[in-house]
Amino acid sequence: MNSNSDLQIAGDILEVQRLLQPAREHPATVAEFVGLARTIAADRAQWEPRVRYDTTTRWYHRLRTGPGYEVWLLSWVPGQGSGLHDHGPSSGVLTVLEGRLTERTERATRTLDSGAQRVFAPGYAHEVVNGSLEPAVSLHIYYPGLTEMPMHTAQCAPSAVDVVPA
Numbered sequence: 001m002n003s004n005s006d007l008q009i010a011g012d013i014l015e016v017q018r019l020l021q022p023a024r025e026h027p028a029t030v031a032e033f034v035g036l037a038r039t040i041a042a043d044r045a046q047w048e049p050r051v052r053y054d055t056t057t058r059w060y061h062r063l064r065t066g067p068g069y070e071v072w073l074l075s076w077v078p079g080q081g082s083g084l085h086d087h088g089p090s091s092g093v094l095t096v097l098e099g100r101l102t103e104r105t106e107r108a109t110r111t112l113d114s115g116a117q118r119v120f121a122p123g124y125a126h127e128v129v130n131g132s133l134e135p136a137v138s139l140h141i142y143y144p145g146l147t148e149m150p151m152h153t154a155q156c157a158p159s160a161v162d163v164v165p166a
Helices: 014-017 028-043 042-052
Strands: 059-065 069-077 091-098 101-103 108-115 117-120 128-129 136-143 160-162
Touching: 028 042, 028 069, 028 091, 028 117, 028 136, 059 101, 091 101, 091 108, 101 136
Parallel strands: none
Antiparallel strands: 059 069, 069 136, 091 117, 091 136, 101 108, 101 128, 117 160
């Protein structure tokens, strides 16, 4: 059989459905959580109307939850920071939606511009600060959902992983 198609199915066509996996309703892998963060970031109508800026304290809002995970929206006015902390047993994805944030760890200081993502494991200690002159907005996904955020006075944590924006 001649065909101009790049895809040809060999064997019983009725068996193909068993090979195709249905799309998951909720993320289950690191790549899927990163993808969820990118999808939310791209949909400004979903998060932008909810953003508030508070000069007295860091503002945050739980945007959504799923089986075992939470998605948080945070705003940062100039000078606001998180303090040195970890996320207990939770892993996470941090995505800068607007502005610029600085992440400090024992090993490095990184400037995170809009679109930057960081993936981190449980016990990863860092401090996030808005050292710029403009407000910033970030999205945080925690799995499992955030149950604790221990503050640190000294740093001793494994590295996070940079994710290159698509």
